[in-house]
Structure formats: C-alpha cells, structure tokens
Amino acid sequence: MAPWRSEEYLVGGVRMAGIVRRLATVLGAVALALLVMCFFGKQDHFSETADQGPGKVPQGRPAMADTGVEVSRPSILFIMTDDMDVRSMEYFPELQREIGAGSGLGAGATFQNSYVTQSLCCPSRTSMLTGMYSHNHQVRGNGATFGGLEDLRKHGHERVNIATRLDDGGYRTVFIGKYLNDYAGGYVPKGWDRWYGYRGGYNGKNMSFQENDRVVRYNPDRRFDTYVMRDMAIKEIQDSGDKPFFMWLSFHSPHSPSLYPEKYANYFPDTNIQRVPSMGEKDLSDKPKWVRKNAGYTPDDEKQRRRLRSMLAVSESVTEIMTALAQTGRLANTYVVFTSDNGLRLGEHDIPRGKKTAYEEDVSVPLYMRGPGVPTGVVYPNIALNTDLAPTFADWANIEQPPGVDGRSLAPIFDDPGVPWRTAFLIEHWRDRRADSPYIPTFKAVHTNDAVYIRYATGEHELYKLDQDPYELSGKVQDPALENDLEKRLAELRNCAEQACREAEDGR
Ligand SMILES: [Ca+2]
Numbered sequence: 001m002a003p004w005r006s007e008e009y010l011v012g013g014v015r016m017a018g019i020v021r022r023l024a025t026v027l028g029a030v031a032l033a034l035l036v037m038c039f040f041g042k043q044d045h046f047s048e049t050a051d052q053g054p055g056k057v058p059q060g061r062p063a064m065a066d067t068g069v070e071v072s073r074p075s076i077l078f079i080m081t082d083d084m085d086v087r088s089m090e091y092f093p094e095l096q097r098e099i100g101a102g103s104g105l106g107a108g109a110t111f112q113n114s115y116v117t118q119s120l121c122c123p124s125r126t127s128m129l130t131g132m133y134s135h136n137h138q139v140r141g142n143g144a145t146f147g148g149l150e151d152l153r154k155h156g157h158e159r160v161n162i163a164t165r166l167d168d169g170g171y172r173t174v175f176i177g178k179y180l181n182d183y184a185g186g187y188v189p190k191g192w193d194r195w196y197g198y199r200g201g202y203n204g205k206n207m208s209f210q211e212n213d214r215v216v217r218y219n220p221d222r223r224f225d226t227y228v229m230r231d232m233a234i235k236e237i238q239d240s241g242d243k244p245f246f247m248w249l250s251f252h253s254p255h256s257p258s259l260y261p262e263k264y265a266n267y268f269p270d271t272n273i274q275r276v277p278s279m280g281e282k283d284l285s286d287k288p289k290w291v292r293k294n295a296g297y298t299p300d301d302e303k304q305r306r307r308l309r310s311m312l313a314v315s316e317s318v319t320e321i322m323t324a325l326a327q328t329g330r331l332a333n334t335y336v337v338f339t340s341d342n343g344l345r346l347g348e349h350d351i352p353r354g355k356k357t358a359y360e361e362d363v364s365v366p367l368y369m370r371g372p373g374v375p376t377g378v379v380y381p382n383i384a385l386n387t388d389l390a391p392t393f394a395d396w397a398n399i400e401q402p403p404g405v406d407g408r409s410l411a412p413i414f415d416d417p418g419v420p421w422r423t424a425f426l427i428e429h430w431r432d433r434r435a436d437s438p439y440i441p442t443f444k445a446v447h448t449n450d451a452v453y454i455r456y457a458t459g460e461h462e463l464y465k466l467d468q469d470p471y472e473l474s475g476k477v478q479d480p481a482l483e484n485d486l487e488k489r490l491a492e493l494r495n496c497a498e499q500a501c502r503e504a505e506d507g508r
C-alpha cells in the first residue's frame with residue numbers, strides 16, 4: 001500500500017467515497033464555517049457545469065481563508081507519457097489503481113474508450129492545449145513537411161490556450177518535460193509561470209532543460225530523465241504555496257530509445273509483445289495497398305521490454321509525486337489525470353511498429369482521472385478524446401474556456417453517467433512525405449461506439465465492425481446501410497468546428 005493511501009482512503013478505518021471522503025479529509029485542516037462554505041461552493045460549481053456550455057465566465061471569486069489560502073479551487077496535475085499503448089498498461093496495475101480504476105478498484109476513474117483524434121505527437125499535444133481537432137488548430141504533422149512547433153506558433157496557439165487561460169484565472173501554471181518535438185529552448189511560452197522545457201536530445205546523450213530563463217544541463221550518466229522530471233514536479237508541488245496549480249508533467253518515456261534505470265535491467269526478461277490475432281495478419285486482401293506493400297514485420301520483443309522498463313520508472317515516479325501531494329496536504333483537492341499523446345502498434349496487421357493510422361492500437365490511449373467529485377473505482381464506457389482535456393480542465397478550474405474548443409468537458413459524466421454523450425468522432429492524418437515511414441496516405445475516419453470507417457485520399461476505404469471484429473481483421477464488411485450512415489457522419493465531421501463538431505459527434 002502506498003504511503004499516501006492512509007490519508008486519502010481511510011478515515012477512522014472506514015473507506016469513504018466521493019464528497020464525504022473529501023470533506024472528512026479537509027475537516028482536520030480548516031474551520032467548520034469555512035468547510036461549509038467550501039462544500040456549498042463545490043455544489044454550485046457542479047450545478048453550473050451542467051447548465052453552462054463552453055465560453056462561460058467565472059462566477060465570483062474562490063473562497064479565501066483568513067490566511068489567504070485558496071481552499072475551493074482545485075489544483076490539476078496532468079501527467080502524460082509519450083507513445084504509451086493501452087494494451088501494455090496491464091503491466092502497471094499500481095499506476096491504474098493510484099489514478100484510475102484498475103480491475104474496478106482504485107482511487108479514480110478509467111475511461112476504457114479513450115482516443116486521440118490524430119495519432120501523432122505534435123498534432124495531439126496541440127489538441128490537448130487547445131481542445132481543437134487538427135483541421136482546426138492546423139498543426140497537422142510533426143514539422144518535417146508541415147506542422148510542429150512552427151505551425152503551433154504561426155496559428156497563435158501559444159498566445160491563447162488552456163495554460164494562458166488558467167494563468168489568467170489565477171492558477172500557478174507549471175510545465176515540465178517534453179513539449180513539441182522541435183522545442184530547443186531559447187524562450188518560455190506565454191502563460192507558464194514555471195517552465196522546464198526538455199530541449200530535444202531525447203537520446204540520453206545530451207540532456208538539458210530550459211528552466212525558466214536559463215539552460216540547465218544534466219549528466220545522463222548520473223541522472224535519468226524521468227527522475228529529473230519527477231524531482232522538478234515534487235519541488236514545484238512543495239513550492240506552490242497557497243495558489244491552486246496546473247502542472248503539465250510530460251514524460252518522454254516510453255518513447256524510443258526507451259531508456260530505463262539500471263535497477264530495472266532485469267525486469268520483464270521473458271515478456272513478449274502480446275500475440276493478438278492481428279499480429280502477423282495473414283489475409284491482407286481486405287487492407288489498402290499501403291498496408292499490403294509494407295507487410296512482413298517481425299515484432300521486436302526486446303524493444304517492448306525496454307518500453308516496459310522505462311514505464312516502471314514512470315509508475316514509480318508517479319507514486320512519489322502522489323506522496324508529495326499528500327504530504328503537502330493537497331491530494332484531496334487535486335485532480336490527477338494520466339494519459340498518453342498517442343498509442344502505438346507493435347506489429348499488428350503485419351506492418352512495422354508505429355502510429356498515425358486509424359487502427360485501434362494507434363488511436364487508443366490510457367485515460368485515468370481522480371480528484372474531487374470523480375467517483376472511485378468506476379470504469380466509464382463514454383468516448384473520451386484528447387480534445388476534451390482542455391475543456392475539462394477549464395471546467396474544473398471554473399475559468400473561461402479557450403477559444404475554438406471542439407471537445408467538451410468530461411466532468412458532467414461524473415455527476416450523471418447517463419448524460420447524453422457523443423456516439424462518434426473524427427480521426428485525421430495527412431501524408432507527410434518527409435516523415436512517413438512507411439508512407440500512409442492522407443485519410444479521414446469516423447469512429448463510432450462499435451465501428452470505424454476509414455476513407456483514404458487514394459479512394460480506398462476500410463470498414464470494421466469493432467463489436468464483432470475487435471482486432472480489425474476484416475475491413476471489407478458488406479453492409480451498405482451502415483456504410484451509408486458512416487459516410488454521412490464523416491461528411492458532417494470532416495470540416496466541423498466547435499458546437500457543430502459536438503452536434504455531429506452526438507448525431508443530432
Ligand atoms: Ca508521441
């Protein structure tokens with residue numbers, strides 16, 4: 001049992017849930033009158049959530065104690081990994097239980113249908129910053145031919161995003177780790193009070209960070225990057241004083257080269273990539289030409305072991321960060337979110353490992369959440385997207401939404417799991433001649449609760465009924481009615497913006 005568990009879970013030996021647990025935790029620290037204020041303040045917040053759409057403005061200031069400590073507004077810790085696939089999360093049950101609902105138990109909730117709308121670093125990170133689909137934020141690649149940091153700046157997303165909004169709203173904003181691929185330091189993006197930007201060199205040879213106004217180099221022979229970032233996070237939590245904070249902690253693990261600390265060298269000695277039915281898929285006659293052309297891949301089990309070892313350091317670090325939250329008395333009023341910028345396929349469909357496709361392994365990401373009002377041990381089937389994170393954070397903080405948000409707050413689900421919800425979303429990819437290996441044609445896809453329909457610029461298409469074919473072995477389903485329906489939904493989604501996206505996702 002992790003050390004912080006006793007504070008969070010057990011009050012007088014009884015496991016408590018929801019608002020009751022939170023109140024009991026706060027009880028020892030603040031006066032009763034303040035407690036009552038806090039309680040009703042929170043209730044107001046959630047009822048506002050249900051009534052107001054994006055673009056709402058803060059309703060009054062947070063309650064302040066005599067000491068000036070803000071007691072009502074929660075802190076937000078957003079932990080992201082790079083290229084972590086959902087299937088491999090089964091090796092990290094502790095991480096799931098700490099933040100999500102591993103095996104139906106845990107300190108928070110798990111979204112089992114969580115997706116990115118484009119399976120690639122820079123586009124997905126930009127969706128998280130802005131709440132927009134890629135066709136709206138226009139960071140469509142990692143920058144080899146287009147996209148990347150340059151497009152992020154060109155399209156104004158460093159001037160206004162969820163961080164600048166939280167900063168304007170009085171939050172202490174902290175960024176730690178990998179930003180967008182091309183970031184090499186030299187400046188601190190607007191909106192961040194504390195900035196620790198990893199300056200490339202993710203290969204373990206040249207480790208340096210832009211730490212606010214100076215560059216700090218670390219000796220990679222003596223310091224491991226995940227632990228360097230963990231220590232930054234713990235120090236920032238300890239230094240955060242009386243303000244609520246928003247911290248984006250962006251680990252580079254388990255992305256290649258998947259470095260890990262020496263102490264984990266003997267872990268997972270015999271663990272192989274799971275040979276799911278789509279591994280080495282034999283019959284590719286249902287697949288588009290680019291898949292058939294690149295078939296014949298041998299899964300790299302040693303690479304997978306390296307990934308898992310690098311994730312052990314992440315899991316260990318998260319536990320220590322949770323302990324720091326508990327020790328500073330912040331755990332009960334902090335939302336903690338864990339996800340990945342994209343998934344990764346490890347050899348499914350007999351094509352090289354990678355991302356960017358609309359296949360489940362590429363677009364599925366882990367998503368765990370805990371915090372005030374988030375039920376514990378609940379696994380939600382609702383489709384959650386990377387475009388939902390910024391609006392969820394804004395909702396939790398009760399601040400104005402960033403402009404142009406296509407996603408939606410996930411918070412209403414915690415109040416009412418039966419709330420009307422999206423039944424479809426858009427997946428996008430643009431062919432990047434200089435970065436694609438293998439080359440994947442431009443496509444747009446619509447993903448529903450039980451099907452995915454991929455339409456390529458080549459004119460080819462794939463249709464999978466995921467409820468019957470979860471491993472996507474047969475992409476030439478003969479179902480004209482379904483295909484017709486999905487064509488229609490794709491047409492509504494492909495160029496949508498803001499409210500029109502939400503309506504198209506809902507099928508209204
Ligand atoms: Ca990535």
Ligand SMILES: [Ca+2]
Nearest residue numbers: 283284473474
């Ligand atoms: Ca097949």
